[in-house]
Every structure is written in C-alpha cells, then in structure tokens.
Amino acid sequence: MKKTVLFIHSAGPQGPNEGSSNLIAYLEKELSDSYRLITPEMPAPEEPKYDQWKHQLEKEINKLHGEVIVIGHSLGGSVLLKYLSEQACKLTIRGMFILASPYWGLDDEWQLNDFILPHHFAENLPPIANVFLYHSRNEKIVPFIHHQAYAKKLPQATLRQIEGDRHLFHDGLVELVDDIKGL
Structure with a gap:
C-alpha cells in the first residue's frame, strides 16, 4: 500500500513551469x-487569503485517514503550520516538510496578518514524529532569516540549509526525497 503525501503549493501562478509545478512533477x-x-x-x-486556504486544506485533510506525510512549499508551509497549530487534526503525521516558507510578521515585508502564527504556535502543533525545514542560504524571495526563526521555534526539527538561492526548486530537491524515503 502506498504512503500518502499531501503537498500544499506556494503562492503565485501555478501553471506549467510556474510556482510549485516543477517541484511537484519532480516529486511525482x-x-x-x-x-x-x-x-x-x-x-x-x-x-x-488564509481563510480560503484553510477551508481547502481542511477539506483535503478530512478526506485522508491514518498516517500521512505533509509538505508545504513557501506559503503552503506557513499555511500548514498555522492550520495544524490552530485546528484539531485526526491524522497521524509521520513527517512534516517545510520548504522556503515565510515567517509572517518577522519583518516589514512579511506582514499579512491572516498568515501570522500565534507566538506559541509550536506548542499547539499535534505530535509530529519528524519535522524538516529546508531553505536556501542565499534565497532572494524569502530571506534565510525566516528559516532561522522557524528553527528557533521548532528546535526538534532537522534543518536542511541548501547552498545557492533556490526558492521554487524547479530542478527538484534531492534532500527532500531522501528524507521522505528515510522515514
């Protein structure tokens, strides 16, 4: 029986060669x-808008049963963290993988109030066996300082600091695939 992976994509256009589309194709x-x-x-x-994404995420989660792996890319990662810290989740989350996600409220450029996490969000997450954070050191879209902020809030997480400036991971992310298969 195949293991279930729920992938929540980034913001922005999601057509061919846009947004998370190439990363999704690579993972598939x-x-x-x-x-x-x-x-x-x-x-x-x-x-x-967070309420719309929350509603869609809730619909998707309610279709699932048993043990799952969740991946959030960019905005998708911050939405997953916010949702899971504010809503009861009946699923067993075997692994959570957060890629290049903004930490809303961290600095002046990242101030969409809908997406800001509560100060103690990490304490409200369900039990998650494995948490991984990925971020490129020289990223231009979401600065590396966001990765560092998540690392402080999630000290149990395995940190993957990627060389270069990738945000969309158009060519894939070998480390992510290896970590998923390593669970």
Missing part, C-alpha cells in the same frame, strides 16, 4: 513507486 517522478502524492489546487494563489 521520484516518489511514485511507494507514495501517493496529493496536490490540491489552493484557491486564488495569486491573491491568497
């Missing part, structure tokens, strides 16, 4: 033998 190719990748279209990705 690399994981298809043993994993079922669920990649819902999130509402209005070019003008995201």
Whole structure:
C-alpha cells in the first residue's frame, strides 16, 4: 500500500513551469513507486487569503485517514503550520516538510496578518514524529532569516540549509526525497 503525501503549493501562478509545478512533477517522478502524492489546487494563489486556504486544506485533510506525510512549499508551509497549530487534526503525521516558507510578521515585508502564527504556535502543533525545514542560504524571495526563526521555534526539527538561492526548486530537491524515503 502506498504512503500518502499531501503537498500544499506556494503562492503565485501555478501553471506549467510556474510556482510549485516543477517541484511537484519532480516529486511525482521520484516518489511514485511507494507514495501517493496529493496536490490540491489552493484557491486564488495569486491573491491568497488564509481563510480560503484553510477551508481547502481542511477539506483535503478530512478526506485522508491514518498516517500521512505533509509538505508545504513557501506559503503552503506557513499555511500548514498555522492550520495544524490552530485546528484539531485526526491524522497521524509521520513527517512534516517545510520548504522556503515565510515567517509572517518577522519583518516589514512579511506582514499579512491572516498568515501570522500565534507566538506559541509550536506548542499547539499535534505530535509530529519528524519535522524538516529546508531553505536556501542565499534565497532572494524569502530571506534565510525566516528559516532561522522557524528553527528557533521548532528546535526538534532537522534543518536542511541548501547552498545557492533556490526558492521554487524547479530542478527538484534531492534532500527532500531522501528524507521522505528515510522515514
């Protein structure tokens, strides 16, 4: 039986070669033998609103049963963290993988109030066996300081600091695939 992976994409256009599309295609190719990748279209990705994304995420989570792996890319990661810290979750989360996610409220450029996490969000997360954080050191879209802020709040997380300036991971992310398969 294949393991279930729920992937929540980034904000912005999600067409071919845009947003998370190439990363999703890479994961589908690399994981298809043993994993079922669920990649819902999130509402209005070019003008995201937390309530809309929360509602869609809730619908997707309610379709799932048993043990799952969750991946959030950029905005998708911050939405996953906010949702899981504010809502009861009946699933067993085997692993949570957060890629290049903004830490809303951290600095002047990242101030969408809908997405700001409560100060003690980490204490309200359900038990998650494995947490991984990925971020490029020289990233231009979401500065590396956001990764460092999450690392402080989630000291149990395994940190993957990626060389370079990738945000969309168009060519994939070998470390992510290895970590998923290593669970």
